[in-house]
Amino acid sequence: MKSYSIQPLNENVRRELQQKIDYKTKPIGALGKLEELALQVGLIQGTETPELRHPHVLVFAADHGIANSGVSAYPQEVTWQMVQNFLNGGAAINVFCNQHQIQLYVIDAGVNYTFNNYHSRFINAKIGYGTQNFLEQPAMTLAQVYQCLQKGNEVIELISKQGCNIVGFGEMGIGNTSSASLITSLICERPIAECTGKGTGIDEAGLIRKIAILEKALNQLGKLSNSLDILATFGGFEIAQMAGAMLAAAEKKMILLIDGFISTAAFLIAHSINPLVKEYAVFCHQSEEMGHQIQLDYLQVEPLLHLHLRLGEGTGTALAYPLVQSAVGFFTEMASFESAGVSK
Numbered sequence: 001m002k003s004y005s006i007q008p009l010n011e012n013v014r015r016e017l018q019q020k021i022d023y024k025t026k027p028i029g030a031l032g033k034l035e036e037l038a039l040q041v042g043l044i045q046g047t048e049t050p051e052l053r054h055p056h057v058l059v060f061a062a063d064h065g066i067a068n069s070g071v072s073a074y075p076q077e078v079t080w081q082m083v084q085n086f087l088n089g090g091a092a093i094n095v096f097c098n099q100h101q102i103q104l105y106v107i108d109a110g111v112n113y114t115f116n117n118y119h120s121r122f123i124n125a126k127i128g129y130g131t132q133n134f135l136e137q138p139a140m141t142l143a144q145v146y147q148c149l150q151k152g153n154e155v156i157e158l159i160s161k162q163g164c165n166i167v168g169f170g171e172m173g174i175g176n177t178s179s180a181s182l183i184t185s186l187i188c189e190r191p192i193a194e195c196t197g198k199g200t201g202i203d204e205a206g207l208i209r210k211i212a213i214l215e216k217a218l219n220q221l222g223k224l225s226n227s228l229d230i231l232a233t234f235g236g237f238e239i240a241q242m243a244g245a246m247l248a249a250a251e252k253k254m255i256l257l258i259d260g261f262i263s264t265a266a267f268l269i270a271h272s273i274n275p276l277v278k279e280y281a282v283f284c285h286q287s288e289e290m291g292h293q294i295q296l297d298y299l300q301v302e303p304l305l306h307l308h309l310r311l312g313e314g315t316g317t318a319l320a321y322p323l324v325q326s327a328v329g330f331f332t333e334m335a336s337f338e339s340a341g342v343s344k
């Protein structure tokens, strides 16, 4: 596997950055989490004059064999139909990206459909026509995991060439909350029932069925010792590509905007490969999907927004982006006590 050489944050500038924040015309600490965010961005970029350039959201899409076992409220074909919707500009993520001038790319990581689509925002990174059903066999091979990590890397190379230094990670894939639950249960070492929620909106009986299915999968294939095996056995092509892209983006010192439950499951894999990726990550919102809290507790992070979202697509990242802009804005533009002639 490619080794990821993620740099630790530039601690040499921490004192100056903190001082700059403290000298702004406000009581010490009064901008709360925005101050932490400004400090993080300053440390990532190693400068007192950070800038956000060419923001992107990447929506990785793929299908899941498990979708045919009754774990989702929607049929598998919704995945490809939503990909078309993204390309036609009709999804929630399109609206929020347009609102904030964020560039969107839709990546076919492994949708069960052939797109003959030459849309400029579409990237063909297809590994297969959906994963295997993990009730029968591992979702993918280790070779496919490595291919996925490489594809994630290539997407980051592409947006890096376009000058991007802040990227949101989103996904689309019917059945992928099941993968995310299994990954969370194994990495965070918590019972699968605590990591499993209603996804697209199954009812109580459906939830009980979903938990039983995931328990069965764990009993059959769940004796796994490392995160790449977890990814191969229970993951999805979109989750694996996201994990690779997250690591590659951190290597390039981009700011990583992490969305909800599925995006954070991919982050758990990336984090277990190289924990330094966390230094570059902003956790954008708290998802309604119950396992998300377990993931956030495990990573010891606090999300920015609590909007009761349970959508995915990267929507939380696009909604949080203006907060990162505000953090950078106050940090670079606000007057200091000295420059404004305000008494301390």
Ligand SMILES: Cc1cc2ncn([C@H]3O[C@H](COP(=O)(O)O)[C@@H](O)[C@H]3O)c2cc1C
Residues within 6 Å of the ligand: 071, 072, 073, 074, 078, 082, 171, 172, 173, 174, 175, 176, 177, 178, 198, 199, 200, 201, 311, 312, 313
């Ligand atoms: C119309 C529609 C749009 C979506 N956009 C994101 N998801 C979200 O729901 C799916 C995961 O939930 P589950 O595991 O229950 O299938 C993913 O595709 C996720 O991105 C959607 C789901 C639907 C139905």
Ligand SMILES: O=C(O)c1cccnc1
Residues within 6 Å of the ligand: 177, 199, 200, 259, 260, 261, 262, 263, 287, 288, 289, 292, 309, 310, 311, 312, 313
């Ligand atoms: O939090 C998420 O990412 C999520 C939750 C439910 C369904 N799809 C995505």
